[in-house]
Amino acid sequence: MAMPRGSAxxxxxxxxxxxxxxxxxxxxxxxxxxxxxxLWILGAAVATLAxxxxxxxxxxxxxxxxxxxxxxxxxxTGCFRFVSSFARRExxxxxxxxxxxxxxxxxxxxxxxxxxxxxxxxSLLVGIVWLVSGVVTLHSGLATADLPHRGLVIAAGVxxxxxxxVVLALPAESAHALIxxxxxWLVLLGLFELVLALAWRAALRxxxxxxxxxxxxAA
Numbered sequence: 001m002a003m004p005r006g007s008a009x010x011x012x013x014x015x016x017x018x019x020x021x022x023x024x025x026x027x028x029x030x031x032x033x034x035x036x037x038x039l040w041i042l043g044a045a046v047a048t049l050a051x052x053x054x055x056x057x058x059x060x061x062x063x064x065x066x067x068x069x070x071x072x073x074x075x076x077t078g079c080f081r082f083v084s085s086f087a088r089r090e091x092x093x094x095x096x097x098x099x100x101x102x103x104x105x106x107x108x109x110x111x112x113x114x115x116x117x118x119x120x121x122x123s124l125l126v127g128i129v130w131l132v133s134g135v136v137t138l139h140s141g142l143a144t145a146d147l148p149h150r151g152l153v154i155a156a157g158v159x160x161x162x163x164x165x166v167v168l169a170l171p172a173e174s175a176h177a178l179i180x181x182x183x184x185w186l187v188l189l190g191l192f193e194l195v196l197a198l199a200w201r202a203a204l205r206x207x208x209x210x211x212x213x214x215x216x217x218a219a
Contacts, residue, residue, distance in 0.1 A: 032086040038201035044080035045193035047073060052186025059179050063119065066179055070122055071111030073186065074129065078104030093140065100136050103129055119175040126182060127167035130189075134160025149199045156192050163189060 034040055051069040058065070078101045085097025107125045138157030141150055163185040170178060 034083055036087045038197050040080065040083065041193065041197040041200055044077060044084075045190050045197050047076040047080060047190075048186055048193055049190025052183050052188075052190055055179060055183030056187065059176065059183065063175075066119075066182075067111050067122060070126060070182065071108045074104045074108030074111060074126070076108075078102070078108060093144075096136050096140075100133055103132060119178050123167050123170070123178050123182065127164045129164070130160050130167065130185070131164025134158065134162075134164055149196070149203065152192075152196055152199055156196060159189065159192055 051073040054069055055066065081097060081104060082101035085094050085101060088094040088097055107129045110125055111122055134157045136157075137160055138154060141153035141157050144150075167178075167181065167185065170181065
């Protein structure tokens with residue numbers, strides 16, 4: 001997730017800065033506040049890490065189980081990214097975040113469809129999502145001004161790009177190897193998002209309010 005530009009200082013350890021939230025009861029403002037919470041970023045990390053661990057622990061489960069795990073991961077991650085996109089100040093950045101969120105949700109729905117439940121199809125979908133998400137994150141890390149932990153965000157984007165390229169380039173001759181690879185990348189991406197969440201928590205406790213991770217983290 002990339003970060004919008006900072007604003008007012010936080011009022012407490014878990015207070016969240018951000019762009020003006022608009023009139024009271026404004027849904028977009030409420031989503032922006034939620035998206036700035038480090039706990040929200042932590043939730044996204046867990047949503048990526050958990051299915052990766054399950055896939056690695058039970059690599060011999062049926063393809064249907066793999067499709068369900070990947071599909072649910074993409075759907076939940078898409079929801080997290082949808083909310084996080086409202087924490088962006090710039091309309092272009094917010095639009096990019098929303099498009100990435102929609103991509104995650106669509107890929108999740110496709111993973112859950114029976115006609116597409118082959119290892120090759122699942123790998124293609126997940127690889128494309130990771131690649132696009134990584135590109136958006138890398139761009140945000142390079143282009144966003146006053147970005148705390150810029151190196152972590154850039155590294156997260158690069159990790160997502162590498163994960164997408166590797167999954168797309170790997171021959172689909174060994175379903176077992178592909179399943180393990182998908183699980184391994186999910187674990188790595190989840191761990192990296194966990195580090196970003198903790199770094200964002202530390203930044204929130206600083207003297208000046210940073211901007212939260214924005215569209216498309218590593219996953």
